[in-house]
Amino acid sequence: MxxxxxxxxxxxxxxxxxxxxxxxxxxxxxxxxxxxxxxxxxxxxxxxxxxxxxxxxxxxxxxxxxxxxxxxxxxxxxxxxxxxxxxxxxxxxxxxxxxxxxFMSRNEQVHTDFNFFAMETLLSFQKSILETVKVINNIRQDGVLPGYTHFRQAMPIRYSTYLNYISEIFTSAFYRLNDVFNDLLELPLGYGSGFGSVSGVDFGEVASYIGMKKNIRNPLFESTRYIDTYINIISVLNQFLIDISRIFQDLIIFSGDEMGIIRLPPGYVTGSSLMPNKVNPDFLEIFQGYVSRSISLASLIYSTTINKTPGYHRDFQIIKDEFIPFLIDLKIILNGMPALFNGIEFDSEKAINMIKNTTYATYNSRLEFNKTQNWKEAYKDTGNKIRNGIQLQDYIPEAETDHLDTKKMDDVLRENEKFIYSNINDFIKKIKKIVES
Missing domain, CATH: 1.10.275.10 (Fumarase/aspartase (N-terminal domain))
Structure with missing residues (x-):
């Protein structure tokens, strides 16, 4: 029935x-x-x-x-x-x-179900992200590698600075996901189909059973937050995944035969079906395909929602049906990040040897400026030296890194785990005691 x-x-x-x-x-x-x-x-x-x-x-x-x-x-x-x-x-x-x-609508029910699912999934993302940050922060390899703009060598950069850049991307995503997690603590139950509940239930009390909040009274506004939740999650994920896809493009190039300044770990590369000499970065490339899938999900959400009246519409089902499997897949993929970065090997000697003379141009312009106090002339002088094949003075850049407090991230994670595991489990135990009485 x-x-x-x-x-x-x-x-x-x-x-x-x-x-x-x-x-x-x-x-x-x-x-x-x-x-x-x-x-x-x-x-x-x-x-x-x-x-x-x-x-x-x-x-x-x-x-x-x-x-x-x-x-x-x-x-x-x-x-x-x-x-x-x-x-x-x-x-x-x-x-x-x-x-x-x-007195309940399946509109408020699916909203609540998805929020619970999303919180548990975001917690899993945060765990993988934090583990990845800790792995990267513990890498002790250092050296110098060329930086690139327009796919051309630009200025040298320390490998430790580059690693810190990757950690910052993961850390930023951790906290942006946490903002979404906290927003999901608002219990959706109580707006019915978008026009309020006739149940007489105090949903603030219902929310308190597992440490959630019930601050929003307007039922129409609360109902629109269902789609807003999808938008908030996909927005954070897209920014994070696009940043990672750009890092992976670096790694694909850095690990290729032409450069070979890093080596990807076993399990993240495959061989060719025809050419025994090939080491293909398949994990990185497939990941980039998932980033494209994530972007297409954003398009699905926007195009399905635009010009709709407030409240639920049945084609929103398609959003859920595409979004949940994607989050499940992404959870498995992000679990592989710590081992990837832990297994990367950096060849510092090969990296510094591939830096071209011209890559030191900006530094040499600075040296010339120190003498003349005229930036335009210093810039021009360095350009003349390059055109005339004169060897520039090389240098080792300083490490420029920001402190990332993983202890603070641990505290955030424990607080979220408390909700998912302690609050809910305690509530279930309370219900069981009632049944047994």
Whole structure:
């Protein structure tokens, strides 16, 4: 039985619609735990305030805890995780289950489910990012390599400065993801389908059960935050992934036969199917393909949302169906970052030998300026020396690095873990005690 059975809409067979729903069911399998969690929170309020019979509530709790811990198998004929969960609870809790989701809209439910899923996923991203920063910060190799603009040698730079640059990109992403994580602590439940709830439930109290917030009262504004959440996440990810793709392009060039100043670790390169001499940077290239996929997701979100009225629209389902699998894939990919950077070998001798005489031009212009106090003449003099093939004075640049406080990042991570693991687990234990009493 579909959750909307008995409404004004008549049911019928439509194989084309069933096909479209099937993918949604496959993705909704990742949301079962979160569906059970928010229903436990909602029904705990109903239990506390005597809105449903305590014995009925206990039957619902037992079934929801089982669904939370063991999962449920979803049936596409029931459309989505919400219909499947309702069917499962009625099957396991009997008539008591018919009040499982009274006064609730699946709009606010899918929003809440996705927020929970996103928080746990962002936490995983943060763990991988922090581990990568720690790995890079512990690399003790140093030396000088050429910097490039317009794919031409520009000025030399210390390898330690370059490594710190990579760490800064990861660190910046860590904190921007954390801003999104904190924003997700606002519990969506309570806006119904975008026009408010008639349940009489204090959703501020519901939020407090696991340390969430409920500060937004306007239901229309809260409902629009569903799509805003996708936009916020993809915006942070795109900036991060584009930056990493540029680093990877450096690594592809630096590790090629023409330069060979770094060596990529085993497991991140492959051989050629034809040429036994080839060492291909496949991981880096495939990663760049995932960056393109991330950018295309942003386009999907914007184009699906533009010119829509406030509230939920069913084609938003497509956003969820594409976005969740991408986040799952990205979680696995980011887990591979620490080993990648830990395994890179830098050939400092080869790197300094490949620096061209002209790469020291800016430094030599500075030396000449120190004598003449005339920048234009100093610049011109260095240009003349290059044209006449005169050897310039080389130099070793200083390391220019910023301190990155990984201890502070550890503290942030522990706070987020407290929500995901401690607060929620404590709440589940409280429900279990009620069931056992």
């Amino acid at each position: 579909k959750i909307w059975s008995g409404s004004a809409a008549s049911e019928g067979d439509n194989s084309a619609y069933d096909f479209m729903v099937k993918k949604d069911i496959n993705v909704d399998a990742y949301l079962v735990r979160y569906e059970a969690l928010h229903l436990l929170m909602y029904n705990f309020y109903l239990y506390n305030h005597g809105i449903i019979k305590k014995e009925d509530a206990k039957k619902i709790f037992i079934a929801l805890i089982k669904a939370y811990e063991d999962g449920i198998k979803l049936n596409e004929s029931l459309e989505d995780v919400h219909g499947n969960m309702e069917y499962y609870i009625i099957e396991n809790a009997g008539e008591a289950g018919r009040n499982l989701r009274m």
